[in-house]
Amino acid sequence: AQKVTQAQTEISVVEKEDVTLDCVYETRDTTYYLFWYKQPPSGELVFLIRRNSFDEQNEISGRYSWNFQKSTSSFNFTITASQVVDSAVYFCALSDLNNTDKLIFGTGTRLQVFP
Amino acid sequence: GAVVSQHPSWVICKSGTSVKIECRSLDFQATTMFWYRQFPKQSLMLMATSNEGSKATYEQGVEKDKFLINHASLTLSTLTVTSAHPEDSSFYICSALGTGTYEQYFGPGTRLTVT
Numbered sequence: 001a002q003k004v005t006q007a008q009t010e011i012s013v014v015e016k017e018d019v020t021l022d023c024v025y026e027t028r029d030t031t032y033y034l035f036w037y038k039q040p041p042s043g044e045l046v047f048l049i050r051r052n053s054f055d056e057q058n059e060i061s062g063r064y065s066w067n068f069q070k071s072t073s074s075f076n077f078t079i080t081a082s083q084v085v086d087s088a089v090y091f092c093a094l095s096d097l098n099n100t101d102k103l104i105f106g107t108g109t110r111l112q113v114f115p
Numbered sequence: 116g117a118v119v120s121q122h123p124s125w126v127i128c129k130s131g132t133s134v135k136i137e138c139r140s141l142d143f144q145a146t147t148m149f150w151y152r153q154f155p156k157q158s159l160m161l162m163a164t165s166n167e168g169s170k171a172t173y174e175q176g177v178e179k180d181k182f183l184i185n186h187a188s189l190t191l192s193t194l195t196v197t198s199a200h201p202e203d204s205s206f207y208i209c210s211a212l213g214t215g216t217y218e219q220y221f222g223p224g225t226r227l228t229v230t
Contacts, residue, residue, distance in 0.1 A: 037221075043206060045159075045221040091158065101212055102149060103219060107158045 002027045004094050006106035013082050014114050021077045021109045023092030029053075033095040034075045035103065036066065040088040048090075051075065082113045118142055119211050121222035128199055128229055135195045136225045138209030144189035145211035149219060150182075153206040165192045199229040 003026040013019045025034065036048040049059065051068050059066045063080045079086055092106040118141040128134050138148055146167045151159040163184050164172040171184035183195040192211075196203055206226050210219035 042223075043208075043226070044223040045208065047218070047221075050218055101147070101219075102161055102164060103159075103210075105159045110156075 002029075002094055002096050002104045004092050004104050004106035006090075006092055006109050008109045009107070010110045010112070012112045012114065015083060016081050017113075018078060018080050019082050019111065019113075021079075021090050021092075021111065023075045023077065023106060025073050025075065025092070025094045027073075027094060027096075029096075034068070035093040035095070036075075036077050037091045037093065038088045039091060039108070045091075048077075079111075082111075084113050084115055087111060087113045117213060117218075117220045119209065119220045119222040121207075121209055121225050123225060124223060125226040126228070128227070130200055130229055131198055133195055133197045134199055134227060135193055136207055136209075136227075138192045138194070138211070138222050140190045140211040140220070143211070143213060143220075145192075145213070146189060147212040148186060148192040149210045149212070150184060150192070150194050151208045151210070153208060153224075155206075159208060162194075196227065199227070201229045203227065204229045 005024045032053045034051045038046040038048055049066055056068050056070055065078045067076045089108045089110045091108045093103045096102050120139045122137045126134055148165040150162045152162050153159045161174050162177045165184045165186040167186045167189050173179045181197055186192040206224050208224045209222045212219055
């Protein structure tokens with residue numbers, strides 16, 4: 001069965017610190033997609049990244065970077081030089097391509113960045 | 116592009132009444148839409164998969180007679196919470212699956228409060 005685990009329930013950092021949000025997934029599929037979403041207090045989900053299971057290249061987008069390690073079934077997300085505006089709940093998700101592409105979400109990590 | 120809207124953004128209703136929530140894909144057609152429910156400080160839980168022109172597929176434990184889903188066109192899916200009870204109070208989020216992208220575009224959510 002597919003499963004996404006975000007072991008960190010809540011993380012607090014001070015502005016300008018780097019922070020890594022962990023995501024571990026379980027799937028028997030060989031082809032799948034992994035996602036990260038940001039949910040600010042307003043509630044609307046903001047898409048951050050989608051990663052194909054065949055593409056293990058790490059990705060950097062500004063202060064955001066993602067480390068995909070298939071060997072450990074992890075897809076970790078790092079924010080460099082965090083800012084107060086990064087405060088939100090971050091969800092990692094796995095797509096179930098064998099079942100109408102539905103997403104399986106992790107429980108989320110609440111990040112609080114203090115000034 | 117790929118904008119999904121929800122209406123209303125929030126609603127308060129009395130116990131026993133029914134509430135309809137609309138989910139629209141504004142600039143693309145979506146044969147598949149998803150409905151999620153999110154309780155405070157919890158993850159998104161998939162309620163059902165809505166397919167245009169056919170019956171919705173409900174997740175285990177979701178009452179199909181209570182949460183009526185209609186996907187009558189390629190740009191509109193509706194969720195009707197029938198005979199609402201206070202325990203139905205939640206944040207309801209829809210998403211629309213982009214054709215061939217394996218990516219879901221999320222609506223801004225509807226906050227339902229049943230008094």
